[in-house]
Amino acid sequence: ITPEELFACTTCMACVQECPVNIEHVDAIVEMRRSLVLMESNFPPEVQVVFRNLENNFSPWAFPPSSRADWAEGMDIPTVQQKPDAEVLFWVGCAGAFDSRYIKVTQSFAKLMQQAGVSFAILGAEERCTGDSARRMGNEYLAQMLIKENVATMNNYHVKSIVTACPHCFNTLRNEYPQFGGNYKVMHHTDFLVRLINEGKIKITKEQAATITYHDSCYLGRYNDVYEQPREILGAVPGLELAEMGRSHSRGFCCGAGGGRMWMEEKEGKRVNIERTEEALATNSTVIATACPFCMTMMTDGVKAKEASERIVVKDVAEILFEATQTSA
Secondary structure (H helix, E strand, O other): OOHHHHHOOOOOOHHHHHOOOOOOHHHHHHHHHHHHHHHHOOOOHHHHHHHHHHHHHOOOOOOOHHHOOHHHOOOOOOEOOOOOOOOEEEEOHHHHHHOHHHHHHHHHHHHHHHHOOOOEEEOHHHOOOOOHHHHHOOOHHHHHHHHHHHHHHHHHOOOOEEEEOOHHHHHHHHHOHHHHOOOOEEEEHHHHHHHHHHOOOOOOOOOOOEEEEEOOOOOOOOOOOOOHHHHHHHHHOOOEEEOOOOOOHHHOOOOOOOOOHHHOOOOOOOOHHHHHHHHHHOOOOOEEEEOOHHHHHHHHHHHHHOOOOOOOEEEEHHHHHHHHOOOOO
16 A cells, blocks of 8 residues: 555545445554654655644644634634633634635624524634644644643633534544543534524524535534534525535535645546536536535635636535525615
């Protein structure tokens, strides 16, 4: 098995789900990556920058940790330090704090929680990357450093409940943090929004006439069995017509960014995100709905590459819901 083959895996879990003899390929691949990274320093060159940024800035990008809460300026959102009795910690994540496109999703979701009267706070500059990308790319030492720091911070504030818009953060916080003493009730923002809608705390006031297709995130679906919640949100908005892609739900097709592939280049064969974008375009939808920052980036890039920006846009389910709560002027 060549290093190129090992680092080509998106950890989407489709092979594990389909395997008739229950072979757990992904765990073996990640273990082999660990050996390459930690024992031989053998990994794709572009990953070096990501590791360095995670070590120095606690995020995959070179932004300083002090600017993590810049997205919330003027929104009157407290930090846990300012509001230690907050019922829910909103885990923003690196993309939610720094990615210019995904900041809009973060703001839409925060405004929806404010509308619903949710008592929430953020960690702000004290938040670190959850360690998901470092762990999948084989840098277990770096991942554990980030995880332990986050657990110490959250346990210090006696955090009980967490909500996050990133499936990678969600999966890591929910399924891997307990290994390090971080035991929290963790929800994905789609699950959280469905509850708020069902409790009547979010009032949908505006019809959204559009044909929409929803792209399943692997880390949300196959890893955590969250398939219906995003669709329930879309179904609650009057005027939206859902057109499913050929491969959806547990048979969904990866966007190509999982397993640290977000930070690596695809040099051989057809790009995964192009394949998925073509499936979305085949539904003749006007909107591709996502529930993950990586999926949003990959689908947006795919739409641009197919020169289809005129006829289809990529939006997070939280943005679609937020737009439906805005009364027309």
